[in-house]
Amino acid sequence: MVILGSGQDGAVPQLGAERSVADPRTASSLAVVPDAGPVVLFDASPDVRIQWLTVAPRPIGAVFLTHGHMGHYAGLVQFGKEAAATRELPVHATRRMLTYLDRNEPWRSLLFERFLADVPLDPGVPVSAGGGLTVSATVVPHRSEFTDTVGFSITGPERSLLYLPDVDRWDGWDAAATIARHDIAIIDGTFWSDAEPPGRSLADVPHPTILDSMRHFADLVDDVTIVFTHINHSNPAGAAGSAEATEVRRRGFRVAEDGMRFDLGGRA
Ligand SMILES: [Zn+2]
Numbered sequence: 001m002v003i004l005g006s007g008q009d010g011a012v013p014q015l016g017a018e019r020s021v022a023d024p025r026t027a028s029s030l031a032v033v034p035d036a037g038p039v040v041l042f043d044a045s046p047d048v049r050i051q052w053l054t055v056a057p058r059p060i061g062a063v064f065l066t067h068g069h070m071g072h073y074a075g076l077v078q079f080g081k082e083a084a085a086t087r088e089l090p091v092h093a094t095r096r097m098l099t100y101l102d103r104n105e106p107w108r109s110l111l112f113e114r115f116l117a118d119v120p121l122d123p124g125v126p127v128s129a130g131g132g133l134t135v136s137a138t139v140v141p142h143r144s145e146f147t148d149t150v151g152f153s154i155t156g157p158e159r160s161l162l163y164l165p166d167v168d169r170w171d172g173w174d175a176a177a178t179i180a181r182h183d184i185a186i187i188d189g190t191f192w193s194d195a196e197p198p199g200r201s202l203a204d205v206p207h208p209t210i211l212d213s214m215r216h217f218a219d220l221v222d223d224v225t226i227v228f229t230h231i232n233h234s235n236p237a238g239a240a241g242s243a244e245a246t247e248v249r250r251r252g253f254r255v256a257e258d259g260m261r262f263d264l265g266g267r268a
């Protein structure tokens with residue numbers, strides 16, 4: 001498994017941002033890369049074309065989508081007529097996410113012309129993703145203007161991984177128990193502290209801060225490798241060698257970087 005992108009939806013640097021505190025990153029996405037055969041993509045980010053070079057020349061055989069915010073699905077345009085022109089590429093997503101795609105252009109045409117094929121995903125019901133992998137979705141609280149949001153539990157032959165790039169809060173749902181069921185958890189680390197984001201309020205773009213998350217999950221780090229992803233350009237923990245990045249490591253957590261790999265065992 002490889003982290004293709006570890007940035008927030010707008011990636012780092014972000015268009016229009018005068019300055020980036022974090023090191024450059026593409027938008028959040030993972031790929032599971034078996035020894036042979038196609039790659040399974042988790043989130044189709046706007047940077048998917050460049051991200052694919054990490055796994056090229058392997059084709060992408062399936063896509064799982066967490067939700068309908070631009071950093072997580074807008075890359076689907078790259079599978080249409082003008083680019084990859086895939087044939088019925090399976091797109092696994094919740095029924096609400098698929099309904100959104102089916103009702104709005106240009107996604108509607110990608111489905112209608114069969115570059116993509118929608119595969120409804122029922123939360124809590126595991127599906128096989130090839131290469132000895134099973135995937136199951138968990139609905140999580142997150143701004144739901146168009147779609148709901150899920151995290152993915154990806155189980156390989158030897159290890160399991162949670163991919164949860166976007167969540168509004170850890171309270172009110174079984175976040176700690178969900179993380180504790182996995183060997184590796186790649187979770188929302190958008191902001192370091194509530195002094196971010198610059199010029200906006202955390203009430204408009206709610207995310208747990210890394211400081212908050214490290215307090216919440218301090219007891220889990222002996223058993224689970226917890227990695228913060230979806231790093232905003234303003235996040236100092238996303239700058240290698242910063243005091244904040246050092247503090248994350250000291251507390252037993254990690255900050256995701258593009259190209260970081262984790263072994264799920266077998267061929268994954
Ligand atoms: Zn996002």
Ligand SMILES: [Zn+2]
Pocket residue numbers: 067069142166
């Ligand atoms: Zn989002």
